[in-house]
Amino acid sequence: MPRFLNLHLGATFAFLYIPIAVLIVLSFNKAGLPTAWSGFSVEWYGRLAANPKILASAWNSVIVATISTLIATVLGTLLALGVERANPSPARDALLFAPMIVPDIVLAIALLSFFTLIKFTLGLHSIILAHVVFNIAFVCAVVRARLKGFDWSLTEVSRDLGAGHLVTFRKITLPLILPSVIAAALLAFTLSIDEFIIAYFTAGAGQASTTLPMQIYSMIRFGVTPEINAMASIVMAVSFVLVLLAQRLNRGRMPGA
Amino acid sequence: MPPRLISWLLMAPGLLWLTALMIVPCLLIFILAFFERGTYGGIDWSAATLENFARAFDHLYFSIFLDSARIALIATMIALLIGYPAAYAIMKAPERWQTSLLFLAILPFWTNYLIRTYAWIVLLNPVGVINNVLIYLGVISQPLPLLYNEFAVILGLVYNYTPFVILAIYSALQRLDPSYAEASRDLGASAVTTFVRITLPLTAAGVAAGAVFVFVLSIGNFVTPDLLGGGKLQMIGNLIYDQFLTARDWPFGATLSGLLIALMMIALFMQAVATGRARGDHA
Numbered sequence: 001m002p003r004f005l006n007l008h009l010g011a012t013f014a015f016l017y018i019p020i021a022v023l024i025v026l027s028f029n030k031a032g033l034p035t036a037w038s039g040f041s042v043e044w045y046g047r048l049a050a051n052p053k054i055l056a057s058a059w060n061s062v063i064v065a066t067i068s069t070l071i072a073t074v075l076g077t078l079l080a081l082g083v084e085r086a087n088p089s090p091a092r093d094a095l096l097f098a099p100m101i102v103p104d105i106v107l108a109i110a111l112l113s114f115f116t117l118i119k120f121t122l123g124l125h126s127i128i129l130a131h132v133v134f135n136i137a138f139v140c141a142v143v144r145a146r147l148k149g150f151d152w153s154l155t156e157v158s159r160d161l162g163a164g165h166l167v168t169f170r171k172i173t174l175p176l177i178l179p180s181v182i183a184a185a186l187l188a189f190t191l192s193i194d195e196f197i198i199a200y201f202t203a204g205a206g207q208a209s210t211t212l213p214m215q216i217y218s219m220i221r222f223g224v225t226p227e228i229n230a231m232a233s234i235v236m237a238v239s240f241v242l243v244l245l246a247q248r249l250n251r252g253r254m255p256g257a
Numbered sequence: 258m259p260p261r262l263i264s265w266l267l268m269a270p271g272l273l274w275l276t277a278l279m280i281v282p283c284l285l286i287f288i289l290a291f292f293e294r295g296t297y298g299g300i301d302w303s304a305a306t307l308e309n310f311a312r313a314f315d316h317l318y319f320s321i322f323l324d325s326a327r328i329a330l331i332a333t334m335i336a337l338l339i340g341y342p343a344a345y346a347i348m349k350a351p352e353r354w355q356t357s358l359l360f361l362a363i364l365p366f367w368t369n370y371l372i373r374t375y376a377w378i379v380l381l382n383p384v385g386v387i388n389n390v391l392i393y394l395g396v397i398s399q400p401l402p403l404l405y406n407e408f409a410v411i412l413g414l415v416y417n418y419t420p421f422v423i424l425a426i427y428s429a430l431q432r433l434d435p436s437y438a439e440a441s442r443d444l445g446a447s448a449v450t451t452f453v454r455i456t457l458p459l460t461a462a463g464v465a466a467g468a469v470f471v472f473v474l475s476i477g478n479f480v481t482p483d484l485l486g487g488g489k490l491q492m493i494g495n496l497i498y499d500q501f502l503t504a505r506d507w508p509f510g511a512t513l514s515g516l517l518i519a520l521m522m523i524a525l526f527m528q529a530v531a532t533g534r535a536r537g538d539h540a
Binding site: 002005006008009012013015016017019020022023026075076078079081082083085086092095096098099101102103104105106107109110111112113114117129130132133136137140165187190194196197201213216217220221224228229232235236239240243247 | 258260263264265266267268269270271272274275276279280281282283285289339343345347349350358360361362364365367368369370371372373375376377378379380382385386416419420423473474476477479484494497498501511514517518521525
């Protein structure tokens with residue numbers, strides 16, 4: 001039985017990683033086609049760097065992910081601190097869980113309808129507003145997991161010794177939860193920089209607010225090209241590094257979505 | 258300051274953000290569902306109607322709902338069949354490897370969804386990697402039609418969501434007290450009986466959580482049917498997309514989204530029941 005289980009696990013890992021490995025290998029294939037290996041080349045990576053559309057959309061994605069992560073990290077951490085102190089409320093927990101389970105397309109069209117109705121101009125800023133929604137919920141979940149094992153007597157001692165709420169937060173609570181907060185921020189950044197559908201609906205028209213996933217989507221619809229393989233490899237490498245860092249900081253605690 | 262006031266002040270900005278940009282827009286969708294499209298697009302606010310709901314249950318659209326549910330259900334089943342034994346194997350692995358193995362299983366989940374889906378276009382297309390290898394090995398002489406069909410869509414969904422199933426079931430297995438299974442074996446039950454009668458029921462909550470996640474994200478999916486179904490296969494997500502960006506019938510798109518949310522709620526309710534029952538069994 002254990003042998004069968006290990007074989008199954010090996011096959012599962014092969015299933016999960018072979019498609020990714022194939023993309024990376026093909027991105028270095030000189031001819032760029034999956035038919036035959038024609039020698040090692042970084043030519044396709046060079047072409048990416050020379051494509052202004054890709055560079056501009058990548059920059060847009062970095063702006064959206066950075067700002068939405070900063071806002072969501074602050075609001076989500078405060079939210080987690082408040083929730084852990086408040087009386088339990090199933091309704092509030094449902095509200096905090098909802099952004100992770102509502103289908104992207106539903107949130108996307110709901111936000112598009114809402115922004116249109118209140119005559120809000122669409123652009124990078126509306127994508128940021130939208131990304132903060134799922135990132136708040138996500139940061140809150142990660143920080144709450146950390147606060148579950150938090151020893152509140154430490155903050156009580158600090159208060160008893162005469163420190164104010166803000167000093168206690170800065171000197172006691174924040175240093176203790178900081179690794180989780182940074183881990184949550186890294187994961188939120190990853191979610192935001194990869195998010196496609198909500199950005200697609202809330203970006204408005206025009207190239208000015210095109211994000212990298214939107215650019216990737218329009219390229220994929222035209223077919224398989226070696227440039228996409230190269231870009232996919234870079235995007236995956238960035239995600240892997242960010243998630244690896246988050247995992248280190250959060251000491252093995254790894255939430256799912 | 259009283260502690261309750263502090264906790265409310267801490268929660269206020271985040272809760273307000275979620276209310277303004279999630280609850281209000283979703284409520285708006287429910288309201289839109291009761292109106293009709295204006296003559297030149299937009300919304301005709303003059304009279305409320307149930308017309309959109311009647312249309313959603315029309316044979317054409319209803320069959321898309323059924324197809325989506327069927328595809329999501331098959332994907333969920335396969336993801337569970339792959340995910341459960343994989344999670345079990347990780348749990349049985351030496352303790353010091355478990356965290357790394359679990360991390361490795363979830364890692365793909367964190368990469369770009371479009372790219373993970375695109376990878377299957379590279380593998381499955383007629384001049385793609387799989388057909389090339391099979392032709393090279395002499396197994397087939399003509400390329401197999403692997404892409405742009407239901408098979409490709411289900412494969413893509415399973416590929417994208419299996420990591421989450423592994424995570425959900427692993428956490429359920431980890432919470433399980435191993436002495437139950439040991440007691441069952443000591444009393445003479447076979448390994449299979451012990452698994453079916455003890456381990457499986459006690460991890461039902463994890464199975465339910467993983468299943469609901471795959472089902473809900475699959476049934477409302479847009480990217481996978483769009484890219485791997487090649488436009489030949491419509492699921493609810495694509496239908497909603499078309500109503501908003503192509504047909505410009507927002508009220509009907511809103512109705513479909515409302516029904517999708519309703520389906521999601523039913524799935525979550527069933528999960529809550531399954532979790533409650535799993536708890537009740539050994540409480």
